[in-house]
Amino acid sequence: MAQKPSIPKGTRDFSPEEVNKRNYIFEIIKRNFVKYGFQPIETPSFENYETLMGKYGEEGDRLIFKILNSGDFLSKVKDDTFAEKDSQKMTPQIVEKALRYDLTVPFARYVVQHQNEIEFPFKRYQIQPVWRADRPQKGRFREFYQCDADVIGSESLWQEVELVQLYDDVFTDLKLGGTSIKFNNRKILTGMAEVIGESDKLIDFTVALDKLDKIGKDGVINEMLSKDISQEAIEKINPIFDAKGDNKAKLEVLNTILKESTIGQKGIEEVQFILDTLQEIPLQSATLELDITLARGLNYYTGAIFEVAAPENVKMGSIGGGGRYDDLTGIFGLKNMSGVGISFGLDRIYLVLEELGLFPTSAEAKTKIIFINFGEKEALYALKAITKLRKENISAELYPDAAKMKKQMNYANKREIPFVVLAGTSEIEAEQFTLKNMKTGEQELVDFEGLKSRILDYV
RNA sequence: GUGGUUGUAGCUCAGUUGGUUAGAGCGCCUGAUUGUGGUUCAGGAGGUCGUCGGUUCGAGACCGAUCUUCCACCCCA
Numbered sequence: 197m198a199q200k201p202s203i204p205k206g207t208r209d210f211s212p213e214e215v216n217k218r219n220y221i222f223e224i225i226k227r228n229f230v231k232y233g234f235q236p237i238e239t240p241s242f243e244n245y246e247t248l249m250g251k252y253g254e255e256g257d258r259l260i261f262k263i264l265n266s267g268d269f270l271s272k273v274k275d276d277t278f279a280e281k282d283s284q285k286m287t288p289q290i291v292e293k294a295l296r297y298d299l300t301v302p303f304a305r306y307v308v309q310h311q312n313e314i315e316f317p318f319k320r321y322q323i324q325p326v327w328r329a330d331r332p333q334k335g336r337f338r339e340f341y342q343c344d345a346d347v348i349g350s351e352s353l354w355q356e357v358e359l360v361q362l363y364d365d366v367f368t369d370l371k372l373g374g375t376s377i378k379f380n381n382r383k384i385l386t387g388m389a390e391v392i393g394e395s396d397k398l399i400d401f402t403v404a405l406d407k408l409d410k411i412g413k414d415g416v417i418n419e420m421l422s423k424d425i426s427q428e429a430i431e432k433i434n435p436i437f438d439a440k441g442d443n444k445a446k447l448e449v450l451n452t453i454l455k456e457s458t459i460g461q462k463g464i465e466e467v468q469f470i471l472d473t474l475q476e477i478p479l480q481s482a483t484l485e486l487d488i489t490l491a492r493g494l495n496y497y498t499g500a501i502f503e504v505a506a507p508e509n510v511k512m513g514s515i516g517g518g519g520r521y522d523d524l525t526g527i528f529g530l531k532n533m534s535g536v537g538i539s540f541g542l543d544r545i546y547l548v549l550e551e552l553g554l555f556p557t558s559a560e561a562k563t564k565i566i567f568i569n570f571g572e573k574e575a576l577y578a579l580k581a582i583t584k585l586r587k588e589n590i591s592a593e594l595y596p597d598a599a600k601m602k603k604q605m606n607y608a609n610k611r612e613i614p615f616v617v618l619a620g621t622s623e624i625e626a627e628q629f630t631l632k633n634m635k636t637g638e639q640e641l642v643d644f645e646g647l648k649s650r651i652l653d654y655v
Numbered sequence: 656g657u658g659g660u661u662g663u664a665g666c667u668c669a670g671u672u673g674g675u676u677a678g679a680g681c682g683c684c685u686g687a688u689u690g691u692g693g694u695u696c697a698g699g700a701g702g703u704c705g706u707c708g709g710u711u712c713g714a715g716a717c718c719g720a721u722c723u724u725c726c727a728c729c730c731c732a
Contacts, residue, residue, distance in 0.1 A: 202705095205723070255730055258656075298732090326732085331656085333726060342732065403730090492731090504732095514732065541732030570690080605692035618690065634692070 206338025217555050224369045225343045225540055232362050234321035234345045239302040245294045251301045253495055259328045261295040295327040299344040307348055308528040316349030335512050335544045346537025353466060356500045357473045359538045363504060364479040371554050374507030375482045380490040381467050382497050387460020392429035401425060402491035413437045436488055443471055443486040450488060498522040502538055506548045515544045564651050565615040566608050569595040577624050581644060590651055614654060
């Protein structure tokens with residue numbers, strides 16, 4: 197090899213084994229999406245630059261992969277822009293497409309564009325890769341899959357309840373116990389900012405608050421101070437730093453702090469509703485935890501916010517997230533469309549399942565039987581049997597070349613194919629097959645029905 | 656975007672203060688065994704030491720740049 201080929205930073209190739217395991221997760225998620233009445237859509241991998249920019253905050257804009265225009269794009273740049281050598285200023289003049297950053301904004305665009313064909317409330321699911329120009333690290337890639345389910349066109353809180361159930365159903369099916377669905381409400385955070393008189397610094401406030409369990413109370417206070425949030429303001433919400441215990445205890449703290457805030461009270465009501473309902477219909481394997489410091493960066497959320505934490509013994513960022521956004525389609529010109537949705541981070545779920553050894557062996561769909569190729573006549577005899585086996589939905593193969601026996605056996609062994617058929621002149625004459633069980637090494641002479649039943653018994 | 660870290664055979668890794676022809680295990684290929692794999696034995700192939708440049712009589716080793724790996728920050732699935 198002159199030069200070893202490679203793939204871009206933060207991207208991966210997937211081996212057959214890995215794809216099988218990924219499909220296992222995809223299928224469980226998809227099955228549950230369908231079970232809850234969501235319908236699939238797909239959108240292009242790249243959107244117009246303008247569609248994506250400004251929807252994810254400043255940080256998000258930086259992480260969007262931009263696609264350079266085709267042709268002699270530099271000649272179209274204005275001379276003064278060119279002379280300035282300012283990449284940010286030049287970008288809009290040389291870029292008009294970008295890879296999608298998530299599935300929610302493309303979905304909003306889709307809804308606006310197809311509003312006349314859509315029956316609202318519209319429940320859609322979407323499983324596609326997204327791209328971020330981030331620096332890779334544990335559980336973080338530049339290309340990864342999101343599995344989203346959103347409902348748009350209804351303000352009903354029953355949707356929030358159902359989405360929590362959906363999370364629980366998926367993690368239960370994956371046998372992934374111990375996940376924690378953390379939730380909060382943006383109205384509560386807005387209320388807090390309002391009560392302390394720092395409404396204009398809502399984003400800075402929530403971003404700092406979100407780090408409580410990571411950098412501690414002092415760390416959060418320092419960050420807030422550095423963002424010009426006053427000492428008195430921080431004092432006022434001091435109780436939330438120490439709010440511990442169950443959901444009920446936390447709600448009490450909130451009730452005290454947000455007494456004066458209409459929006460804050462609304463948030464508490466919403467949280468209360470979700471908690472009360474799920475008290476009546478308990479979850480199976482996940483726990484629902486009110487986390488009053490949970491903020492999430494995306495600034496389009498307006499109501500409920502969700503984030504799913506992997507089981508405690510696994511070091512991994514969130515494996516899912518979501519929330520309510522009252523005005524996502526507003527930026528594309530469709531007002532009064534409230535939506536709520538959740539997302540599963542497939543690649544992180546994969547890492548968690550791998551670490552905990554939770555992939556079933558059946559996640560590896562394999563060939564069950566392979567026929568040794570002894571030559572033209574024998575191969576035809578074999579292929580006739582294989583054709584019939586495949587009609588029975590049994591994965592069967594013919595070794596394509598009349599290679600040495602040793603080589604063919606070796607191939608079967610390496611591929612972990614459980615049965616090998618040897619059918620030469622004598623078997624053909626007797627309309628039989630020599631079936632070898634690769635695990636035990638035993639061989640027996642059987643007819644076609646015998647072949648079929650041995651394999652079906654094995655599975 | 657900031658800081659650190661990694662790169663030697665297909666894989667996992669040795670390689671002494673800079674000194675002949677860069678090693679091991681596993682894997683791979685061939686044969687023992689032309690209708691029997693996984694075990695055993697014998698033999699064999701495979702490396703511009705990530706890349707480019709510099710220091711030196713001499714660089715896998717030292718220096719610089721760059722790419723890549725992993726990790727932390729920022730942010731996030």
